Amino acid sequence: MKDRATLIADLAADLQGIRLPPARAAELAAEVDRLNGAVRAATGQLSFDDDPAAYAALLATPAPR
Amino acid sequence: MNDGTSLTAIAAAIAEGRTTSVAVTEACLARIEAWQPRINAFIRLDREAALATAHERDRERAAGRLRGKLHGVPLAHKDMFYRTGRISTGGSAIRRDWIADRTATVIDRLDAAGAVDLGTLNMAEFAAGPTGHNIHVGDCCNPWDPARVTGGSSSGAGASVAARLVFGALGSDTGGSIRMPAAICGVVGMKPTYGRVSRFGALPRSWSLDHVGPLTRSVADNARLLSIIAGTDAADSTASPQAVPDYEAALGQPVTGLRLGLPATLDGVDADVLSVLDRARADLERLGIRIVDVRLPDLAPLFDTAETIIKCEAASMHRPWLEARPQDYSNQVRWRMEAGFLIPATQYIDALRLRTHHTEAFLATTMDGIDALLLPTMPFATPTRAATDVERQPGATALAILARFSRFTRPFNLLGLPALSVPCGADSNGLPLGLQLVGRPFAEATLYAIAHAYQQVTDHHRRAPTLPA
Numbered sequence: 001m002k003d004r005a006t007l008i009a010d011l012a013a014d015l016q017g018i019r020l021p022p023a024r025a026a027e028l029a030a031e032v033d034r035l036n037g038a039v040r041a042a043t044g045q046l047s048f049d050d051d052p053a054a055y056a057a058l059l060a061t062p063a064p065r
Numbered sequence: 066m067n068d069g070t071s072l073t074a075i076a077a078a079i080a081e082g083r084t085t086s087v088a089v090t091e092a093c094l095a096r097i098e099a100w101q102p103r104i105n106a107f108i109r110l111d112r113e114a115a116l117a118t119a120h121e122r123d124r125e126r127a128a129g130r131l132r133g134k135l136h137g138v139p140l141a142h143k144d145m146f147y148r149t150g151r152i153s154t155g156g157s158a159i160r161r162d163w164i165a166d167r168t169a170t171v172i173d174r175l176d177a178a179g180a181v182d183l184g185t186l187n188m189a190e191f192a193a194g195p196t197g198h199n200i201h202v203g204d205c206c207n208p209w210d211p212a213r214v215t216g217g218s219s220s221g222a223g224a225s226v227a228a229r230l231v232f233g234a235l236g237s238d239t240g241g242s243i244r245m246p247a248a249i250c251g252v253v254g255m256k257p258t259y260g261r262v263s264r265f266g267a268l269p270r271s272w273s274l275d276h277v278g279p280l281t282r283s284v285a286d287n288a289r290l291l292s293i294i295a296g297t298d299a300a301d302s303t304a305s306p307q308a309v310p311d312y313e314a315a316l317g318q319p320v321t322g323l324r325l326g327l328p329a330t331l332d333g334v335d336a337d338v339l340s341v342l343d344r345a346r347a348d349l350e351r352l353g354i355r356i357v358d359v360r361l362p363d364l365a366p367l368f369d370t371a372e373t374i375i376k377c378e379a380a381s382m383h384r385p386w387l388e389a390r391p392q393d394y395s396n397q398v399r400w401r402m403e404a405g406f407l408i409p410a411t412q413y414i415d416a417l418r419l420r421t422h423h424t425e426a427f428l429a430t431t432m433d434g435i436d437a438l439l440l441p442t443m444p445f446a447t448p449t450r451a452a453t454d455v456e457r458q459p460g461a462t463a464l465a466i467l468a469r470f471s472r473f474t475r476p477f478n479l480l481g482l483p484a485l486s487v488p489c490g491a492d493s494n495g496l497p498l499g500l501q502l503v504g505r506p507f508a509e510a511t512l513y514a515i516a517h518a519y520q521q522v523t524d525h526h527r528r529a530p531t532l533p534a
Contacts, residue, residue, distance in 0.1 A: 008407055016406045017388070024403075031404045035376070038369030039412045045422045052417035058424055059258060059481055059506040060307065 004029035072232035072286035086137025090119040136179030144185035145268035156188040169266025186221025195470035216246035223250035241474025244486035248442035248499025259481030260305035263298035288312035315510035321353030326435035341490035367476035380405025442499035446492035488525040
């Protein structure tokens with residue numbers, strides 16, 4: 001199993017055409033891990049019918065008083 | 066003429082013939098010339114065009130015609146609001162010579178109200194940076210102490226309004242870029258509800274989180290500018306069709322009995338800031354506002370969700386330039402986008418879907434039963450430019466400071482709630498500090514009413530930096 005930094009460097013090169021030095025790949029691996037972790041930790045709240053466009057409707061809903 | 070005179074007062078003086086647009090514009094130009102070498106607030110000064118417009122406004126008034134509530138009033142804006150035929154750099158090397166092919170809706174609306182445009186203001190490269198550093202056009206410096214940061218990314222807007230070079234300025238806010246420079250420079254800055262103001266013709270940083278708003282000397286000035294720029298726009302599908310209230314009329318609404326939530330504990334906030342916030346709390350209570358203990362959720366997930374969206378959208382829009390001209394970006398701007406290429410699309414879409422849940426939960430818990438939330442804008446006293454210069458001196462210390470800048474601002478870009486920064490005191494170095502009022506969706510009028518009442522019993526917003534002799 002590849003370590004995270006190598007995996008990120010390979011993904012960047014193969015999928016995006018970006019060459020990353022090992023130190024930068026390690027930094028990005030940690031950053032991507034943190035951001036993906038934050039989103040994945042919250043996805044239990046999501047259901048099949050959750051649509052990103054629901055956000056605009058929520059803002060437009062009159063505030064309860 | 067320019068010191069201590071508000072936008073609303075100068076607009077009235079011009080409208081009533083007590084002064085002229087030319088006299089006011091010339092006074093602004095003289096102050097800009099005096100201050101520019103010290104703070105580098107302007108990227109481009111359009112002296113001749115501004116004076117030509119001012120003469121035209123005076124001729125119109127003499128003929129009995131007033132265009133609107135900004136007739137003859139000099140403003141300037143962050144160099145990211147397009148005007149057809151004019152260069153709009155976005156604070157970047159890549160767009161150093163790019164000529165806009167459209168005019169931003171907000172610029173059209175200010176023109177229609179009679180404003181005089183003095184030029185374009187310094188900003189972080191591509192609106193990506195919380196400090197005011199810029200390696201391409203030079204750092205914008207804090208008018209209170211040029212060794213310290215202005216905050217960013219609307220650095221020139223904060224600095225120029227604080228130094229009384231202009232009567233107001235537009236900025237943009239994707240993670241705090243209006244509120245941070247407003248707090249650090251000692252002026253008023255409004256990030257309205259997402260969709261309250263059209264983004265058409267404004268350089269994007271992150272389509273989903275970008276907000277356009279005004280920076281001004283007073284709350285009343287801010288209310289006037291927002292009244293003019295807000296509203297639906299066929300050119301921006303995210304601009305809300307909700308009617309725009311008369312924000313200036315709302316300034317006088319009673320605030321007695323309003324409930325303001327304040328978290329019982331605020332971790333990681335400097336003592337200077339807490340002490341000033343305590344005094345603001347007492348001032349607000351004297352106005353009859355009820356301060357209520359509220360629980361603030363862990364802001365880290367909101368912060369990280371917003372980061373995910375920003376990085377993915379920025380990576381997408383910058384990809385062609387990042388591939389063709391990577392050397393034309395500062396390192397820190399390029400670094401801030403790179404993760405966006407490596408976050409799976411499903412994570413990005415989930416971040417967008419989570420936005421609704423995070424906002425619903427925040428409104429149902431923290432905002433439940435209160436009219437607005439009171440927080441510091443910045444958690445610490447204003448640092449120096451040297452200590453936060455990640456481009457010239459990258460290191461863990463500078464990065465750690467940068468990470469804290471937007472702790473109390475970025476979450477409200479994800480939630481899309483209106484948030485207003487108002488001067489509320491000074492740190493131990495004498496530099497301004499700001500308090501932040503956060504409201505329910507489209508409740509800008511409530512924030513203005515509270516902040517205006519606060520400014521009637523305090524004078525923090527009247528303090529202005531002076532040029533050394």
